[in-house]
Amino acid sequence: MVYQASSTRYAEMKYNRSGKSGLKLPAISLGLWHNFGGLDIHENGRAMLLRSFDLGITHFDLANNYGPPPGSAEEMFGKVLKSDLGAYRDEMIISTKAGYHMWEGPYGEWGSKKYLISSLDQSLKRMGLDYVDIFYSHRPDPNTPFEETMAALDQIVRQGKALYVGLSNYTAEQTREAVTILKGLGTPLLIHQPSYSMLNRWIESGLQDVLDEFGVGSIAFCPLAQGLLTNKYVSGVPSDSRAGGKSQFLNTKDITEEKLNQIIQLNELAASRGQSLAQMSLAWVLRGGRVTSALIGASRVSQIEENVAALKNLEFAPEELEQIEKILK
Secondary structure (H helix, E strand, O other): OOOOOOOOOOOOOOEEEOOOOOOEEEOEEEEOOOOOOOOOOHHHHHHHHHHHHHOOOOEEEOOOOOOOOOOHHHHHHHHHHHHHHHHHHHHOEEEEEEOOOOOOOOOOOOOOHHHHHHHHHHHHHHHOOOOEEEEEEOOOOOOOOHHHHHHHHHHHHHOOOEEEEEEEOOOHHHHHHHHHHHHHHOOOEEEEEOEOEOOEOHHHOOHHHHHHHHOOEEEEEOOOHHHOOOHHHOOOOOOOOOOOOOOOOOOHHHOOHHHHHHHHHHHHHHHHOOOOHHHHHHHHHHHHHOOOEEEEOOOOHHHHHHHHHHHHOOOOOHHHHHHHHHHHO
16 A cells, blocks of 8 residues: 555644754654564554654654664664655655674774764665764764764765764764854854753753754754653563563663662652653653754654644643652752
8 A cells, every 4th residue: 555644644733843943853763773674563663653754743863883783773763764655755854873893893883974874875775765864973973083073974965865864872072063163164063963852961061062062953862761751661671572581771770779760759659640651751851942852762653643642731830840860969
């Protein structure tokens, strides 16, 4: 059956301008970090992508090494573009990144011009694209001058392989340096992608101020703290959860009694707002307009539907914010 996008896909989604640029992003974006690789079920991934687009999610975030195996998420996304979403390419923001290990040898990771440009060429082939909308330096390279890494981003834009550039995992000081270099080259920084959630607030200690100062947008990854800020852990650690499995990013030692108590209290507050814990957590990340978009992951369509429904209630009463601070303290 030929896919036809919903005629109401833009009716409910909220779109926010990324910093001082002309680009708007959906308040909820979909990341393909997990569950879209070669070891996952293609039809489930396809269903999540199509439902996301029908709900107004126009931004799909990838990286060269997403899978597993590395590269397979981009391949999967390319297949869905070819079979279903290609006709809507100009309605979509597609991003990818390079910085972490991708292939063997001295040119397969970090921030050299050699690696970044080679990696993007590979990503474009895997997805069947002429260009991506946003290309990120996925992490700062301590052994490559920032001038070289930023020059590579500038060159990529000038070659027409990306429309905008971004950074991910850069500190406030590193971001300030990178923004200054890019501004001098004539390719402004569009966006920064940091980890950010109620349980991980490092960007409030300087990075957000730098982004505001230079008019740079932000998109928060792991806004649900790898699933901790969902009702999945309210009653403990399920054996089929990420923490209960073999994930290298979250395991049982990360879930202390104190953290579980916080999750339970936050869940009760969310219920009083008529939201799930996940919905309130996304609304909290988006509060005040300092974050352009919250980047969600998903393993099934229902999770995407639940997360998008968070946009129905983005406002917090002062006493609710005070209560959250008290719980997190």
